[in-house]
Amino acid sequence: MNPHVQARLKNSFIVFDSDANGYLQRADFERMARRVTRVMGQQEGSAKAQAVLDGHLRFWAGLAAEADSDHDAKISFDEYARRSFGPGSFTAHVQPLAKSIAALADTDNDGQISKQEFIALLCAVGFNAADYSDFFQTLDSDGDGAITIEQFVAMLEDFYTNSNPAAQN
Template identity: 30%
Template structure:
């Protein structure tokens, strides 16, 4: 596997391993969901909160199915790396694994419900993942490939897929996460 792509997979593993115990567990996905709910000022008991928790549960089920080779309820870095390499080679498996989660995340951050994720709405998602205001603006500018001032589901999904499959540094997907997550 290309060094850049391996680093990106490892960096996203670290992002998902919220408690830093060396494995991704359901509690980690709930912690990420909680960060996003806090950023949105949304209680877990609200409709959007329940939707995010349900999305986290479904995404966990998908991750376990694809990544948890020994079925112990924990995804190790090696399991994650091997599964991500396999998933992103096969576009159909990528869509199965990430499309619903991406769609749900974008719907949740679409605060005004107009079906378009604007820069300030997208920034809420990225800030909950630890990006700075400047990194959010840069990511948004590169992911808005049609220049309409919004990020569509397709633009987001394309960027995620590209992040994991294209090691080039000048593609929209290469801007999905901050430079600090890129290899030196």
């Protein structure tokens, strides 16, 4: 596997492995959903919080179906790295999560995500925001200081389906 792609996958695996036990499990996705909604200021049970939880659980279900080769209800990094999210799989399993966290990031409900909202979401998820500050400028193609929810979803689709080594880590 290309080392850049492997690094990108390892980074996302570490973020999803919320208990740092070396495996992805359903509880990791539940924990992450609750943490992200709490950090982003949503109360558990709100419509946005429920959408984020549902999105995380749908992502987990798709990931488990595609990657849990030994059916032990946990996914090692090797299993995670071998899985493939093609366009149909992304739409079914990852897009609901992408849309729910984009809506969560859109704290003023204007249909756009400002740079401040984008950075806050990355921090809530567990990424190092400093690594992605300049990346926002790439996404903000018209330079208006915001990206649409559709642009955010497209960015995540590219992240999960693109094997190009030049793609953002």
